[in-house]
Amino acid sequence: MHAKAGDWLIVEIAGTDHAARRARILDVSSPDGAPPFTVRWLDTDREALVFPGDDAHVMTQDELEALDARMAERAAVVQRHIMRRRGTP
Known part of the structure; x- marks a missing residue:
């Protein structure tokens, strides 16, 4: 695993109901990351x-933003499906 300051851990x-834990990487001690x-x-x-x-894994800011956008779209699709099943337009 390699990272640079500004990446996300x-x-x-x-096995839990909790979301993944996120941390902003402030400093990397090793010159190779x-x-x-x-x-x-x-x-x-x-x-x-x-x-x-x-x-654990490392993501860049761009990768994390893309992941968050995909997850938001997935949640919106699920919500629309639930509303349709309830008969709400």
């Missing part, structure tokens, strides 16, 4: 030094 939480990373967690606004595990 995404930690998947398997390898961990550990200094991050700021989006949910707590706290900084931490992180050695990511197998449940």
